[in-house]
Amino acid sequence: MVSNFRTQRKFSENRKRRMGCRGSEKAKMKCKKGLWSPEEDQRLKDYILNHGYGCWSEVPVKAGLERNGKSCRLRWINYLRPGIKRGKFSQEEEDLAMKLHAVLGNKWSQIAMHLPGRTDNEVKNYWNTYLKKKVKKSEESASAKLSDHNPSTDSSAENYKNKQENFNKILLFDTIEPAESSSYSHGFSQQKSWPKVMFADWIFGENSDGLLSLESSDGGKGLAWDSCSFDSRETLSNGDLRAMSNQEFAEGGSYVSCFEPVDLIGSDSFDLLSFGGNFGGFEMNQDLMF
DNA sequence: AACCGGGTCAACCGCTGGAAA
DNA sequence: GTTTCCAGCGGTTGACCCGGT
Numbered sequence: 584m585v586s587n588f589r590t591q592r593k594f595s596e597n598r599k600r601r602m603g604c605r606g607s608e609k610a611k612m613k614c615k616k617g618l619w620s621p622e623e624d625q626r627l628k629d630y631i632l633n634h635g636y637g638c639w640s641e642v643p644v645k646a647g648l649e650r651n652g653k654s655c656r657l658r659w660i661n662y663l664r665p666g667i668k669r670g671k672f673s674q675e676e677e678d679l680a681m682k683l684h685a686v687l688g689n690k691w692s693q694i695a696m697h698l699p700g701r702t703d704n705e706v707k708n709y710w711n712t713y714l715k716k717k718v719k720k721s722e723e724s725a726s727a728k729l730s731d732h733n734p735s736t737d738s739s740a741e742n743y744k745n746k747q748e749n750f751n752k753i754l755l756f757d758t759i760e761p762a763e764s765s766s767y768s769h770g771f772s773q774q775k776s777w778p779k780v781m782f783a784d785w786i787f788g789e790n791s792d793g794l795l796s797l798e799s800s801d802g803g804k805g806l807a808w809d810s811c812s813f814d815s816r817e818t819l820s821n822g823d824l825r826a827m828s829n830q831e832f833a834e835g836g837s838y839v840s841c842f843e844p845v846d847l848i849g850s851d852s853f854d855l856l857s858f859g860g861n862f863g864g865f866e867m868n869q870d871l872m873f
Numbered sequence: 874a875a876c877c878g879g880g881t882c883a884a885c886c887g888c889t890g891g892a893a894a
Numbered sequence: 895g896t897t898t899c900c901a902g903c904g905g906t907t908g909a910c911c912c913g914g915t
Contacts, residue, residue: 618883618909639901656901657884692903707904708882877915885907894898 615649619658623648627655628663661702668700672709680706681714 619627630646636659639652648655661667672680676698683694691703691710698706 616885640899653886653901654884660902661883689904703903704883711905712881875915877913879912879914881909881911883907883909886905887903888905889903890901892898892900894896 614651614654616654619662623650624658624663627658631659631663657704661704666700667702672701676701677714680710681718684710684714684718 626646626648627642630642634645636642636656639656642648642652642655643650646655650658679697680694683697687693689707691707695701695703695706
């Protein structure tokens with residue numbers, strides 16, 4: 584699923600990054616630890632929005648931060664990245680997190696992928712501080728009930744297993760199957776399906792009219808995708824998406840760092856339609872996460 | 874007001890796997 | 895084949911907060 588996509592994408596992007604990263608001067612600077620100050624946050628945010636993160640170990644040097652790259656990466660991913668949802672989990676998120684945990688176990692990053700705007704760290708913390716207890720409680724009450732029942736007629740263990748299997752099916756296959764002959768399949772043959780959910784911050788900026796548009800946040804540093812815009816209430820039609828897909832993704836902008844389709848399919852244009860086979864049912868409100 | 878204990882969550886640590894040198 | 899470097903992941907820690915006594 585998404586993890587495959589990420590992994591595959593990662594390889595090529597890392598290759599490029601490492602070429603430029605390896606052997607570079609490593610300033611042996613003192614590394615500050617502990618909480619980030621607002622000034623540090625601003626510096627990191629400004630730097631990444633303007634330059635992308637490239638090689639994380641170079642980010643603190645170039646951004647003028649007394650932190651190590653790992654710390655910068657974590658701060659960006661867990662706190663500064665656009666689209667981060669903060670605050671209490673909704674009932675839906677909570678239910679989903681519990682179901683996912685029942686299936687995936689402590690695979691926080693995978694669980695977080697299904698909870699748009701939530702980070703693995705946040706999911707993990709939420710689980711450890713709240714959901715774990717909730718689940719334990721419900722298990723205790725369930726086992727108490729079970730002891731009152733005839734196990735031959737009502738097997739909770741069996742039900743739980745069935746629920747897990749059903750959920751697995753939903754989790755693994757309720758995604759969009761890629762078109763067989765898609766350009767996407769180039770080099771990614773093991774990729775089975777695609778999630779319907781996309782993050783707005785992967786692809787969208789927002790213009791002054793409140794319309795979502797395909798443009799980079801850094802004023803269009805080489806991202807040639809600024810020619811079509813949508814009202815966020817719209818359902819994207821195939822035509823809209825083809826218009827999007829036909830924009831060529833050039834490198835150099837900050838969004839390339841978040842979502843690097845160039846590496847996915849070589850130098851060809853990024854074809855969303857081919858990804859999904861049928862993106863016409865893509866609901867801006869439901870399937871695009873802000 | 875002071876102390877204590879539990880809860881929360883941001884950040885660190887250590888490990889793994891992949892790629893380049 | 896080995897070493898080095900990197901990103902990413904899950905586990906753990908510790909500072910801070912807050913309610914109870």
